Amino acid sequence: MEFRPIELPIIDLSPLEDNHLDQSEELTKIADSINIACSRFGVFYVTTSSFQLRDQNHIFESSRQFFSLPEEKKNAIPIKPGGFTRGYIGLGNESGSHRFEVKEAFSYGYEWNPNEQPTNSLQGRNKWGDLENILGEQWRNSLNNYYDKMVAIAGLVVKGLEMALGIELKSHCVGGETVSIMRLFKYYPYKNEASVGDDKTENIGSSPHTDWGFLTLVLQQDNVQGLQLFYDGQWWDVPSKPATVVVNCGDYLSLLTRGKYISPLHRVISDGKNERYSTVFFYYPSYDSKIPLIAQSSNELSIFKDQTDKSKTHENDKEELLDVCFGEYITRKWDQVFRSGKQY
Ligand SMILES: O=C(O)CCC(=O)C(=O)O
Ligand SMILES: [Fe+2]
DSSP states (O other): OOOOBOOOOEEEOGGGSTTSOOOHHHHHHHHHHHHHHHHHTSEEEEEBTTBOHHHHHHHHHHHHHHHTSOHHHHHTSBOOTTSOOOEEEOTTSBOSSSSEEOEEEEEEOSOOOTTSOOOSTTOOOOOOTTHHHHHOHHHHHHHHHHHHHHHHHHHHHHHHHHHHHTSOOGGGSTTGGGTOEEEEEEEOOOOOSSOTTOTTOSEESEEEEOOOSSEEEEEEOTTOOOEEEEETTEEEEOOOOTTOEEEEEOHHHHHHTTTSSOOOOEEEOOOSSOOEEEEEEEEOOOTTOBOOOOSSSOTTSGGGBOOSSOSSOOBOOHHHHHHSBHHHHHHHHHHHHBOOOOOO
């Protein structure tokens, strides 16, 4: 089945960088573009002078190095159930639905200082195992540098959102970089008996979902299609663009804006031929944030769905959210999508 590409705005965030001279006209233009994109699609592309093609090439090179390792090396650092999602996720170890997600991942976050005690369930040490000995110190540094770059880009987007909404948002994000999660993904081509667009298919790259957090920053390998957006009643391709990051609004941001900004439904499918690499940075608000509840139109958000391994999804009890902070709730969500793995 063929899908058409969607044309999303491309917003250059360079004028928001600290070293840029204040050009208020440019800033107003950015704020307007963000406002329109978030209200209409909940997705847009960003570029910035501090993220170049060499940065993109570098992270995908590091990602390939990891995924090329023998199974036993990757399996030595598995993520575990419980919601602290760092380490290797093998085929079948994660899904947002009853489907089999044909992907592998490496998940890591803020490089926690071993002398410091974590203060919540999303903080803690990355699982490098002995990868440093196998892939070299440079490998780990390149992943950590990439993490920092994505935190910085998320910060620029937050600045832009503050201008677009005319409200202060930074106080929601304090410490968010210590609980956010980076994923390196490798998707495998698969075939389904039914057509790919059919809801009954068993294999998928990533099940249709909305992201739970504040913002998601996706970088796609050039020229391999996979990410799709549900818009105006149908699925559209979101093509990769060199040195350009896809930004999704998350459920938290959508709720914070009382639904003004859309948390878009999206998925990943296979073109049936190619492996696909992407990186996905889930940028979270402060661990202790409360999830803003709104009465209407929030039932479609994945944050409120039960994503455990059942063929039907049903709503979580929203009452529960009144007592639990964002970080604790998200820890449970990661546990919901953990799977013990099976063959496909
Ligand atoms: O790999 C991608 O392009 C997107 C994956 C995604 O949407 C997710 O992991 O939440
Ligand atoms: Fe997503």
